[in-house]
Amino acid sequence: MAIRFLSKGRTGLAGGALGAAFFLTSWIGCAHPPPPREGLSHPGQLIYFGYANPQVRPCYRCHAVDMRGRWFGGPSLIGLKESDRGGILQKIRQGAGFMPAYGDTLSPQEIERLADWLIGLGP
Ligand code: HEC
Numbered sequence: 001m002a003i004r005f006l007s008k009g010r011t012g013l014a015g016g017a018l019g020a021a022f023f024l025t026s027w028i029g030c031a032h033p034p035p036p037r038e039g040l041s042h043p044g045q046l047i048y049f050g051y052a053n054p055q056v057r058p059c060y061r062c063h064a065v066d067m068r069g070r071w072f073g074g075p076s077l078i079g080l081k082e083s084d085r086g087g088i089l090q091k092i093r094q095g096a097g098f099m100p101a102y103g104d105t106l107s108p109q110e111i112e113r114l115a116d117w118l119i120g121l122g123p
Contacts, residue, residue, distance in 0.1 A: 032065045034058070044117025047110055056105050059114075062098065067121060072098040080118050088115045 034049040043052065048067075050058030060067075062074030069076040080088060092111050095101035102111065 034060055034065055042113070042117045042120070043110070044113040044115070047106065047114055048117065053106065053110065056102065057100060067118075074099070077118050078121055080121070082119055085115050085119065088118060 034051075037046075037049075037051050040046055040049065040051065046052040047056070048059045048063075050056070050060070062070070062072045063077050064070045064074070067077045089111055091099060092106070092114060093101060093103035106114075
């Protein structure tokens, strides 16, 4: 990719600048602080924002404060349905790509609560 940018001259530079801007935007997005603990009640939501289990890397770091995804390719988690539950549980337990596996750090109940909460966000 870098080589393609270089060989394209001016356009390549513009592409690089765009890339850098995108990177910065992602970074700033990632730096959004989570909502305060007091406003949250669902057990899944508390895990998502890193309040329930401080040893665990919080989900919002990759899936964003608004759950719409962003960082490290974390996809949007909006619109998941009950029929997606099996896949959600498996993804959280085993991870995939940049998605870490949480099967050893979260209990099966905690993973179910996360799935409950994510499914509840849907329409
Ligand atoms: C380091 C970044 C990162 C963290 C932290 C992270 N995820 Fe992910 N997550 C990803 C990526 C990347 C994917 C896409 C994986 C793939 O399928 O290639 C993903 C996929 C998922 C999916 C599947 C979405 C779908 O539509 O299939 C769910 C559900 C999910 N993550 C939930 C969580 C939860 C809950 C947490 C916290 C316990 C979490 N993630 C933490 C990066 C992350």
